[in-house]
Amino acid sequence: MLQIRKLHAKVEDKEILKGINLQVNSGEVHAIMGPNGSGKSTLAGVLAGRDAYEVTQGEILYNGMDLNELDPEERAHEGLFLAFQYPVEIPGVSNSYFLRAAVNAIRKHKGQEELDAIQFMKFIREKIKLLDLDPELLQRSVNEGFSGGEKKRNEIFQMAVLEPKLCILDETDSGLDIDALKIVASGVNALRSPDRAIIVVTHYQRLLEYIVPDFVHVLMDGRIVKSGGKNLALELEQKGYSELEGQLAKA
Amino acid sequence: MATTLDRTTDFAAHLRELGLADDPSRRRALDRFLELGIPTSKNEEWKYTPMRDWAAVSFEPATEANVLVEDLPDLPAVAQLDTHRLIFVNGDFCEPLSDFRGLSRWADLMETPELIAEAETTQNPFVALNQAFSRAWTLRVKSGAIVDKPILLLNLSIASDRPIAAHPRFAVKAEDNSKAKIIEAYYGLRGTVFTNAFCSVKVASRASIEHIRIQEEGDTSFHISTTKVNQQAESTYISNNVSFGALLGRNDIDVWIGGEHAETALNGAYMAFEDQLIDNHTRIDHAKPNCHSFEVYKGILGDRGTGVFNGKIYVHLDAQKTDAKQSNKALLLSKTATMNSKPQLEIFADDVKCTHGATVGQIEEDQLFYLRSRGLKVDEARSLLVYAFVSEVLDKIGVREVRDLLEARLFERVMAVYRQEPKAP
Numbered sequence: 192m193l194q195i196r197k198l199h200a201k202v203e204d205k206e207i208l209k210g211i212n213l214q215v216n217s218g219e220v221h222a223i224m225g226p227n228g229s230g231k232s233t234l235a236g237v238l239a240g241r242d243a244y245e246v247t248q249g250e251i252l253y254n255g256m257d258l259n260e261l262d263p264e265e266r267a268h269e270g271l272f273l274a275f276q277y278p279v280e281i282p283g284v285s286n287s288y289f290l291r292a293a294v295n296a297i298r299k300h301k302g303q304e305e306l307d308a309i310q311f312m313k314f315i316r317e318k319i320k321l322l323d324l325d326p327e328l329l330q331r332s333v334n335e336g337f338s339g340g341e342k343k344r345n346e347i348f349q350m351a352v353l354e355p356k357l358c359i360l361d362e363t364d365s366g367l368d369i370d371a372l373k374i375v376a377s378g379v380n381a382l383r384s385p386d387r388a389i390i391v392v393t394h395y396q397r398l399l400e401y402i403v404p405d406f407v408h409v410l411m412d413g414r415i416v417k418s419g420g421k422n423l424a425l426e427l428e429q430k431g432y433s434e435l436e437g438q439l440a441k442a
Numbered sequence: 443m444a445t446t447l448d449r450t451t452d453f454a455a456h457l458r459e460l461g462l463a464d465d466p467s468r469r470r471a472l473d474r475f476l477e478l479g480i481p482t483s484k485n486e487e488w489k490y491t492p493m494r495d496w497a498a499v500s501f502e503p504a505t506e507a508n509v510l511v512e513d514l515p516d517l518p519a520v521a522q523l524d525t526h527r528l529i530f531v532n533g534d535f536c537e538p539l540s541d542f543r544g545l546s547r548w549a550d551l552m553e554t555p556e557l558i559a560e561a562e563t564t565q566n567p568f569v570a571l572n573q574a575f576s577r578a579w580t581l582r583v584k585s586g587a588i589v590d591k592p593i594l595l596l597n598l599s600i601a602s603d604r605p606i607a608a609h610p611r612f613a614v615k616a617e618d619n620s621k622a623k624i625i626e627a628y629y630g631l632r633g634t635v636f637t638n639a640f641c642s643v644k645v646a647s648r649a650s651i652e653h654i655r656i657q658e659e660g661d662t663s664f665h666i667s668t669t670k671v672n673q674q675a676e677s678t679y680i681s682n683n684v685s686f687g688a689l690l691g692r693n694d695i696d697v698w699i700g701g702e703h704a705e706t707a708l709n710g711a712y713m714a715f716e717d718q719l720i721d722n723h724t725r726i727d728h729a730k731p732n733c734h735s736f737e738v739y740k741g742i743l744g745d746r747g748t749g750v751f752n753g754k755i756y757v758h759l760d761a762q763k764t765d766a767k768q769s770n771k772a773l774l775l776s777k778t779a780t781m782n783s784k785p786q787l788e789i790f791a792d793d794v795k796c797t798h799g800a801t802v803g804q805i806e807e808d809q810l811f812y813l814r815s816r817g818l819k820v821d822e823a824r825s826l827l828v829y830a831f832v833s834e835v836l837d838k839i840g841v842r843e844v845r846d847l848l849e850a851r852l853f854e855r856v857m858a859v860y861r862q863e864p865k866a867p
Contacts, residue, residue, distance in 0.1 A: 239815050242807070267817035279812040283830025289813070292826070296817035332830075333812075349816065 192217050192357060192388050198249035200237050207233040209413035210249070215357070218385040222399055222424060223392045225410035226432040231392045232276060234410070235361040238390075239273035240266050253357065267293075268300035270356030274346040274363050281333040286345070289333050290315070290352060297353060315352055322348040322378045340371035347378040358382065358389045364398035376401030396428040411436060449497050450476050456503040456607075457574060467558050471573035478567035490750045490782040491692055491721045496664050501607035501636050503575070504532035511538050514600065518629045520656065523843045525594035525625065532599055532635070533608035534577065548587035549622065554580040557613055566694065568666045572640040576611035581624070583649070585617035592623040592654075592841050599659060601633025612641040616649040616677075623652040623841055628667075630660030630687060639667040643679065647701065650678040652840045656848070659688040661716070668694045675701030675730075682839045684848055685712040685720045686855065692721040699761075702732045710739035711835040711848075713855060714747030714779075721750035728761040731791075739770040740835045742828055743779035744859055753798070754786040761791045768798040773805065773831050775859065821860035828856045 193215040200208040207230045215221050225231050237244045238251070240263035251258040253271065261269065281289070287308075294314070295305040306314060319326055322344045334342050343363055350358055360379065364372055379389065379402050391402055399407075399421065407423040408415045411432070416439055417423065427435065457463045457472055480497055481488035514531070517539070521527065528551060529539040535553075542551070557578035564570050583589060597610050614624060628637055637659060645651050659665045665688040673679050685691045697706055712720040726735050741749045751770045772781040785798040805827050813823035832852055839845040 241811060262820065263811060263814040264817050264819050264823075267815055273815055275812070275815075279806075279808050281809050281812070281827070281830065283834045284826055289816070289826075292818055292822070293816035296819065296822075300817075353816065 192254060194252040196250050196252075198237070198251060199247045200233060200244050201247055202233065202244055206247070207244075207413055208237065211410075211413070211415060213408065213415065215388045215390060217356075217388055219406065220383065220389045220391065220402065220404045222404035222407045223390060223410055224394065224396070224407060224424060224427060227394065229410045230413045231394075231410055232361055235273060235276075235359050235390075235392050238271065238359055239263060264296065267353075267355075268297055272350050272353060272355035272358050274343075274350055274358070274360045276362040276365065278334045278337075278342040278346055280335045280337075282335050284333050285330055286333050287311070287329040290329075290349060293349070293353060318348060318351040321351060321381060323374050324348055339366040340368065343367055343375055344371065344378070347375050351378060351382060354382075356387055358387065360389065360391045360393075362392060362394065364393055364395065372398065373401060396424040399424045409435065411439075449480065449500075452500065453571065453574070460503055460505070460575070462575070465558075468574050471558070471570050474564065474570035475567050475574060478565070478570060481567065487723065487752075490748070491690070491719060496636065496690060499605050499634065499636070499664075501605045504534075504606045504608040511536065514539075514598070515631050517598070518596075518627070518658065519847055520594065520625065520627055520629075520844065521596055523592075523594070523847075525592045526589070527594045527596065530595065530597045530610060532606060533597070533610045535579065544590075545593070548589040548620075549581060549583045549593065552580050552582070554578050554613065557611065566668055568638050569640055569668050572609045572611055572638050572668070575607075576609040576640065578611040578613060580613040580615060583614070583616045583620040583622045586619045587617075587622070588620070589622040592625050592844070594625045594627065597626075597628045597637070597639070598631050599628065599635035599637055599663065600631040601635050603633070605634035605636065607636040607638065610637065610639045612639075614641065614643040614651065614653075616643070616645045616651050618646045619648045620646070621650040623654065625654045625656065625841065625844060627654075627656040627658070628665060628687075629656075629658045630663050633660065634662040635659065636664045637666070639665075641667070641669045643669065643671045645671065645673045645677040645679050647674045648676045649674070652680040652682065654839060654841065654844055655681065655683045655693070656844075657685040657687055657691055657693070658851075659691070661687065661689060661718070663688050665691045667692070669696070671695070671697040673697065673699045673701060673704045673706065676703045677701065678705045680707040680840070681709065683708070683710040683722070684836070685710075685722070686848075686851060688720075689717065690719045690721075692723070694723045694725075696725045696727075697735075698727045698729060699733045699735070700729050702730045704730070704733045706733070706735040707838070708735070708737040708739075709835050709838045710741075711832045711852075712739075712741040712749065713743075713832070713852070714741065714749055715744045715855075715859065717746050719748040719750070723750075723752045725754040726756070726766065728755070728757045728764045728766060730760060731762045731764070733761065734765045735767070737768040737770075738835060740832050741772045741781070742775065742832055742856070743772055743781055744775035746776075746778045748779070749781045749783075751781075751783045751800075752786065753784070755788070755796065755798075757787075757789040757791050757794050757796065759790040762793045764791060764794040764796065766794070766796045769800070771801045771803075771831075773828060774802060775804075775828065825853075825856045825860050828859075829853050
């Protein structure tokens with residue numbers, strides 16, 4: 192589904208990604224772990240098409256398409272979804288209007304009929320239960336006045352509604368207490384399927400107890416320095432990033 | 443300037459033509475106008491609002507003979523709403539188009555020529571000019587009346603190939619314990635019109651007025667309006683002031699809070715595209731203690747559009763425990779759009795809460811990216827953000843049908859902006 196080859200990217204003349212190689216297939220869950228400043232969020236941003244990041248070398252193929260050629264909205268139409276580390280507040284735009292516009296943009300792209308307000312409410316009723324969200328939040332402005340946990344649940348709720356093929360979760364666990372974490376994780380697990388891939392970007396192993404990955408990659412200074420199975424996350428938790436850094440320096 | 447002189451003598455000639463020159467109070471008003479002259483940029487109150495283009499037009503006086511009812515184009519949608527409908531064409535009452543059956547239980551409309559005699563020593567040349575020409579209408583809301591539906595003062599301006607000047611004059615008198623929603627609307631149907639409106643509002647003790655003002659004049663027209671409000675104890679005055687039209691639109695709203703425990707809200711929304719200029723000057727005088735005022739103005743400026751906001755709040759020595767909040771924000775959609783913003787707080791009492799904030803900015807890139815990352819096309823996302831920015835103010839309008847109508851109009855205008863633009867590279 193996703194092939195990243197020798198990817199280099201910079202932000203304001205500073206090179207952050209220095210040659211990333213990664214292959215993600217349908218049905219797989221990959222975790223990308225790394226210390227602060229290693230380039231995790233940059234990678235997520237590059238995949239979603241954030242303007243501030245410039246790809247300088249390498250390529251990203253997504254279902255055979257050159258991802259770099261697509262606008263952020265085209266990526267969304269093709270089934271790519273980024274759950275934001277810091278979901279954006281948009282005063283004056285109601286959550287339900289926004290989400291329906293998003294659903295219809297994608298349906299239109301697929302040649303499906305757009306949903307009217309009533310069809311849309313039916314469509315999302317089940318999904319809102321899944322994330323244990325207060326339906327009243329739908330009438331409020333997007334993320335405005337939401338608690339930290341509500342914002343993150345709202346991201347996963349949007350993901351559940353938009354049914355993407357490739358989900359990228361950027362530090363979805365940050366700022367969540369254990370109950371909120373479990374709800375978010377069960378929401379994500381409900382979306383696991385053979386024709387969908389998930390990339391979980393996280394600093395800590397904690398989230399991976401609930402969303403168990405098939406592969407774990409360690410990102411340091413803009414490169415993937417180690418890849419392994421789910422046990423690699425545990426190993427990192429015990430030893431810390433600095434010990435791994437030391438080992439790599441010796442090798 | 444020669445053109446300036448020509449224009450003022452034009453108006454003196456109009457007064458003679460209309461047979462009004464023998465009326466001493468009208469002559470005094472005209473003299474006051476001539477004395478004050480047409481404001482130039484040297485006048486601090488008119489610094490950012492040049493009257494050059496206005497001064498270059500030769501206006502004819504609007505008379506009833508200008509328009510036949512059967513010749514009127516379709517009326518604006520606001521005329522179809524369920525209201526007590528009072529229609530004025532070029533400043534004159536048009537009974538055949540009006541429908542105010544049932545209004546007399548709560549309110550009455552009277553022509554009140556004596557208002558002209560009240561010609562004050564105004565500093566505003568356009569108020570003086572209005573008093574020289576206007577026919578004054580007083581809407582009295584009876585003591586204790588809670589008017590069942592909004593009262594619509596719909597002003598239609600219509601000119602043929604020659605520009606005309608109209609001077610609507612209203613006085614709203616809300617008696618004790620009364621409650622009404624008044625929609626004062628100005629729609630340009632055809633041609634270039636100079637509308638010079640003056641409206642005074644008296645809100646007696648425990649009375650409540652929501653004053654919705656809609657300005658949708660034609661795109662070559664000039665709209666100048668002055669609203670003077672006087673509030674008594676425990677009264678409420680809510681102004682929702684929407685300017686979407688005219689080449690040049692200037693609104694002055696002055697509120698005198700002359701009684702304790704009164705509430706005042708001034709909300710404003712405006713758009714200026716192409717070469718439009720919209721200027722809002724507001725002034726709130728807190729003359730008595732324990733009163734609250736809230737003010738929020740928001741505008742969208744595109745193309746070469748210009749916005750002006752000047753918000754004065756005077757808290758008099760007596761006015762302890764005043765709570766006054768003011769905010770004005772503008773969104774610039776192009777590099778050639780301009781905003782001139784000046785909050786002005788003058789506080790003479792020592793136990794008060796006063797805040798103000800002003801921002802001028804562009805669409806937030808983070809918000810734009812968020813919407814796009816969920817599949818909204820860039821133009822759709824931009825439109826939605828611009829729309830949301832102003833609809834926050836329109837949401838405060840207390841007549842749902844009017845709010846819906848204005849939000850739809852806003853949406854239409856905003857969508858059109860991005861449809862015309864070439865796709866961003």
